[in-house]
Amino acid sequence: MQAIACRQQVGWREKARRLLVFSTDAGFHYAGDGKLGGVIAPNDGECHLNSEGLYTHSVIQDYPSISQINHKVKQNSINIIFAVTSSQHSVYEKLSQHIEGSSSAILSNDSSNVVDLVREEYGITYHSTCLNGGSEIPTSKCDGLKVGDVVNFTAQILVTSCPADPAEWNQIIQIYPVGINESLIIDLEMLCSCPCEQPGSIGYEVNSPHCNNFGTYMCGICECDEMHVGDNCECSTTDVHSDKEGDLNCRADNTTQVDCSGRGTCLCGVCDCEKRSNPEEIISGRFCECDNFSCERHKQLLCSGPDHGVCECGVCVCKPGWTRSACDCQASNDTCIPPNGGEICSGHGDCECGVCKCRSTEEGRYSGKYCEKCPTCSGRCHELKDCVQCQMYKTGPLKDENDCASNCTNFTPIAVDKVVINETKDELLCMFYDEDDCKFTFKYSEADDKIEVHAQQERECPPKVFMLGIVLGVIAAIVLVGLAILLLWKLLTTIHDRREFARFEKERMNAKWDTGENPIYKQATSTFKNPMYAGK
Numbered sequence: 001m002q003a004i005a006c007r008q009q010v011g012w013r014e015k016a017r018r019l020l021v022f023s024t025d026a027g028f029h030y031a032g033d034g035k036l037g038g039v040i041a042p043n044d045g046e047c048h049l050n051s052e053g054l055y056t057h058s059v060i061q062d063y064p065s066i067s068q069i070n071h072k073v074k075q076n077s078i079n080i081i082f083a084v085t086s087s088q089h090s091v092y093e094k095l096s097q098h099i100e101g102s103s104s105a106i107l108s109n110d111s112s113n114v115v116d117l118v119r120e121e122y123g124i125t126y127h128s129t130c131l132n133g134g135s136e137i138p139t140s141k142c143d144g145l146k147v148g149d150v151v152n153f154t155a156q157i158l159v160t161s162c163p164a165d166p167a168e169w170n171q172i173i174q175i176y177p178v179g180i181n182e183s184l185i186i187d188l189e190m191l192c193s194c195p196c197e198q199p200g201s202i203g204y205e206v207n208s209p210h211c212n213n214f215g216t217y218m219c220g221i222c223e224c225d226e227m228h229v230g231d232n233c234e235c236s237t238t239d240v241h242s243d244k245e246g247d248l249n250c251r252a253d254n255t256t257q258v259d260c261s262g263r264g265t266c267l268c269g270v271c272d273c274e275k276r277s278n279p280e281e282i283i284s285g286r287f288c289e290c291d292n293f294s295c296e297r298h299k300q301l302l303c304s305g306p307d308h309g310v311c312e313c314g315v316c317v318c319k320p321g322w323t324r325s326a327c328d329c330q331a332s333n334d335t336c337i338p339p340n341g342g343e344i345c346s347g348h349g350d351c352e353c354g355v356c357k358c359r360s361t362e363e364g365r366y367s368g369k370y371c372e373k374c375p376t377c378s379g380r381c382h383e384l385k386d387c388v389q390c391q392m393y394k395t396g397p398l399k400d401e402n403d404c405a406s407n408c409t410n411f412t413p414i415a416v417d418k419v420v421i422n423e424t425k426d427e428l429l430c431m432f433y434d435e436d437d438c439k440f441t442f443k444y445s446e447a448d449d450k451i452e453v454h455a456q457q458e459r460e461c462p463p464k465v466f467m468l469g470i471v472l473g474v475i476a477a478i479v480l481v482g483l484a485i486l487l488l489w490k491l492l493t494t495i496h497d498r499r500e501f502a503r504f505e506k507e508r509m510n511a512k513w514d515t516g517e518n519p520i521y522k523q524a525t526s527t528f529k530n531p532m533y534a535g536k
Contacts, residue, residue: 330354
């Protein structure tokens with residue numbers, strides 16, 4: 001999706017064939033798979049690449065759907081080749097049926113046939129105006145045509161190689177719309193030979209002096225006989241193949257078996273070095289051991305650029321004023337001296353490659369282009385402290401008006417709400433705590449033997465603490481807690497006693513005998529009555 005949508009970043013050109021090769025040995029993700037990782041936002045089909053070309057929304061947006069890819073492919077006129085291994089070919093073959101203009105092909109295990117796959121796709125290209133309102137775009141398909149519509153197609157045919165059989169140099173190609181019995185027949189004749197290759201033509205010369213009389217000069221080059229080789233047939237094949245001394249002359253020493261350092265051809269005992277695609281990159285040396293492009297680089301520039309040095313035989317040769325292996329270090333210390341003169345790096349640093357490296361001391365760390373600044377150094381802070389205290393806050397050792405007036409005559413501090421350092425004026429910040437444990441801040445700068453001080457208008461004091469109240473409050477809290485505990489204890493014991501008394505009363509009421517008489521007690525005198533007695 002990013003390769004299709006990021007047209008500007010990738011560099012897709014207008015009116016050019018846009019071919020995208022997708023090579024893999026595995027399956028593919030599509031919309032919905034991102035939910036497994038907690039990514040639920042759908043893909044928006046837009047470009048999300050940073051300056052380094054990396055995708056930035058991998059944990060923000062889900063994978064695109066197949067229909068999104070198909071829509072973007074048609075919108076941007078891009079042909080996709082799925083170059084996949086044989087185990088995945090069936091999957092991507094079905095996928096290509098759902099993406100217009102795509103195709104799938106089997107990629108070898110070592111990917112050696114990827115160029116052939118691209119070449120097959122590039123064989124014939126078509127341009128049409130039917131889908132883009134006037135300007136030609138690469139397409140071989142037009143949809144939605146009506147009766148009377150005129151569509152112009154332009155077919156581009158590229159001959160990549162000539163057939164070995166001259167009878168096949170003439171080809172007939174037929175182009176026709178699907179479903180219409182009309183076609184365009186192209187009679188193609190491949191020009192696979194030149195007149196200068198034929199005997200009797202101008203420029204055809206047998207045993208030419210240009211070829212040391214050992215070859216035929218045709219079309220500006222030599223075609224040597226079987227016994228000679230070289231651009232001008234200057235070498236004999238017997239010398240090249242049978243003379244071992246000639247091969248040894250192309251080797252730097254006896255320890256190597258590679259001729260011409262592996263970067264050239266040994267012809268007649270002399271190394272013929274390879275030519276690079278970039279004409280400015282040259283391989284040289286008796287054994288092709290040197291070049292002017294493999295030196296050390298700095299910031300992607302060879303030998304830090306042509307103004308700093310040149311590459312000779314793999315080593316940077318620096319120009320005057322530059323040192324080190326990549327010519328990236330300035331030899332002079334002039335750029336480390338302050339504009340108004342003085343010591344190198346103001347005496348507070350070391351000059352390395354024309355740049356000051358500032359040091360850290362017990363006073364603080366120096367900074368600035370010439371190590372002239374030290375925001376953390378105390379400087380004259382202690383010297384100005386007492387006068388700032390007495391003039392601004394009426395505190396400190398000189399808080400008496402007479403002492404302050406007699407000892408503080410060099411400056412009068414300017415009150416500000418907040419002290420802010422202005423580095424362009426070389427101001428220094430001072431911060432102290434006074435006898436009331438209040439923090440006060442001021443800054444000062446010196447110019448033309450005059451000192452200017454800006455002090456914070458109000459001190460930052462901690463809030464006052466009433467200790468007696470805290471102590472009395474703690475005591476009162478302890479007493480209240482003790483009373484609360486006593487009351488709770490009294491309440492619990494009262495409840496317990498009442499429950500015990502109630503239980504006792506309940507048991508007493510349930511007793512079956514009179515609590516005032518002992519049921520097992522018998523009196524000592526027994527009384528007997530005679531029922532037959534009828535006495536008076």
